[in-house]
Amino acid sequence: MSLLPATPVVHVLHENPDWFGPFQAAFEAAGVPYREWLLVDGVLDLDEAPPAGIFWSRISASAHTRGHGMSKDYTRSVLNWLEAYGARTVNGRRTIELEVSKVDQLTRLRAQGFDVPRTRVVVGTHRLAEAAADFPTPFITKHNQGGKGLGVQKFDSAAELAAAIAAGEYAEPEDGISLLQEFVVSAHAEVTRVEIVGDEFIYAITADTARGGYQLCPADACAIDPTTGALLLPPGATIMPEAGQQIFALREGFEHPIIDRYRDFLRTEGIEIAGIEFIETADARVVTYDVNTNTNYNAEIEAAAPKSGPGAIVAYLAGVLAASYPQVGGKP
Known part of the structure; x- marks a missing residue:
C-alpha cells in the first residue's frame, strides 16, 4: 500500500x-x-x-x-x-519476549496462579537425558523458542530420550534451551484456544489432537507441506488428516471463568492481542500451556464464528x- x-x-x-x-x-x-x-x-x-x-x-x-x-x-x-x-x-x-520464550510464558502464568505443566528447563541438548533421569514419565520435550510444535516429542523414559538424541532424532533448539514437561492427557483428545483482542473475548476453538498432534497452528498454510502441497501428519498425531477434514472447530457457547482470568493476565503483561491454549484433563485440571501473540485464524472457523478475528x-x-x-x- x-x-x-x-x-x-x-x-x-x-x-x-x-x-x-x-x-x-x-x-x-x-x-x-x-x-x-x-x-x-x-x-x-x-x-x-x-x-x-x-x-x-x-x-x-x-x-x-x-x-x-x-x-x-x-x-x-x-x-x-x-x-x-x-x-x-x-x-x-515486552510481548516479543513472551512470544519467543516458553519459559517466560510459563513463569508469568504460574506467577498469576494458573495451573501449568510441570516443567524442567534444560540449557544444552547434551544435558537433556541427565535432566530426565528422575522426571516423571511419560514426558514430552519442547523447544523454548517454539511455534508449530517445534521439538515436541513424547518419551516413556530417559533412556528412550538418550537414544533419540544419539540417533540425531532430536532437533537442536534455536536458542539452545529445551523443556522437559509433564505429558498432560486431555479428557477428550482436544485442546481449547481462547482468542482475545483488545481485552475482548472473540471466540474459542477446539483442536483435535488425534489429527493435529502438537502442531496446532490454525493458519491454512500450516496444514500442507510448503514444497509438495501434500497434507502433513503433524508430530504427535495418531490419525492422518484427510482432504477437507478440519481439526479445528468453533467451541460454541463457551463460557468459563478462565476467560476473565486470561483477560486479566494479558492486561497485566501488556499484551493486547493473543490466543491462549489450555487442556482440560480427566481429573478436572485446566492446564494452560501456551500464549500465542501472533495469533492466526482458520478460514472455516471464521465462516462459522459470530465475529471475525481479523476483523476485530x-x-x-x-x-x-x-x-x-x-x-x-x-x-x-
Missing part, C-alpha cells in the same frame, strides 16, 4: 506474507490505512524518528523455520527504537490509530 511517510497508518511488523492474507483483506474491507514492514533484513537509523502511525508486531517464534533467523533480534531493535521515541506499539517490546483486530487497531492521532481521526 503506497502512502506518504507523514500519513498516520497501521504499520504491521511481520516476516511471513503467507499468514498476512486474512489481515490484508480485513484492512482493505474496513478502509483502514496500513503498511507492511517485513522484518527479515534491513537498515535502521536510530537518529531518525519513526514514521507517523502505530506499530503492530506479528513476529513469530517460528520465524527461523522460514529462513528468518534474524527477525527476532531485528524486531527487538525496531521495538526498542520505536518505544524510545514514544511511538504507540501494539504487542510491543483491524477495528481495534483503527481505534488505537484514531486515539493516537485525534487531530486527523487516525486517517489521512
Whole structure:
C-alpha cells in the first residue's frame, strides 16, 4: 500500500506474507490505512524518528523455520527504537519476549496462579537425558523458542530420550534451551484456544489432537507441506488428516471463568492481542500451556464464528490509530 511517510497508518511488523492474507483483506474491507514492514533484513537509523502511525508486531517464534533467523533480534531493535521515541506499539517490546520464550510464558502464568505443566528447563541438548533421569514419565520435550510444535516429542523414559538424541532424532533448539514437561492427557483428545483482542473475548476453538498432534497452528498454510502441497501428519498425531477434514472447530457457547482470568493476565503483561491454549484433563485440571501473540485464524472457523478475528483486530487497531492521532481521526 503506497502512502506518504507523514500519513498516520497501521504499520504491521511481520516476516511471513503467507499468514498476512486474512489481515490484508480485513484492512482493505474496513478502509483502514496500513503498511507492511517485513522484518527479515534491513537498515535502521536510530537518529531518525519513526514514521507517523502505530506499530503492530506479528513476529513469530517460528520465524527461523522460514529462513528468518534474524527477525527476532531485528524486531527487538525496531521495538526498542520505536518505544524510545514514544511511538504507540501494539504487542510491543515486552510481548516479543513472551512470544519467543516458553519459559517466560510459563513463569508469568504460574506467577498469576494458573495451573501449568510441570516443567524442567534444560540449557544444552547434551544435558537433556541427565535432566530426565528422575522426571516423571511419560514426558514430552519442547523447544523454548517454539511455534508449530517445534521439538515436541513424547518419551516413556530417559533412556528412550538418550537414544533419540544419539540417533540425531532430536532437533537442536534455536536458542539452545529445551523443556522437559509433564505429558498432560486431555479428557477428550482436544485442546481449547481462547482468542482475545483488545481485552475482548472473540471466540474459542477446539483442536483435535488425534489429527493435529502438537502442531496446532490454525493458519491454512500450516496444514500442507510448503514444497509438495501434500497434507502433513503433524508430530504427535495418531490419525492422518484427510482432504477437507478440519481439526479445528468453533467451541460454541463457551463460557468459563478462565476467560476473565486470561483477560486479566494479558492486561497485566501488556499484551493486547493473543490466543491462549489450555487442556482440560480427566481429573478436572485446566492446564494452560501456551500464549500465542501472533495469533492466526482458520478460514472455516471464521465462516462459522459470530465475529471475525481479523476483523476485530483491524477495528481495534483503527481505534488505537484514531486515539493516537485525534487531530486527523487516525486517517489521512
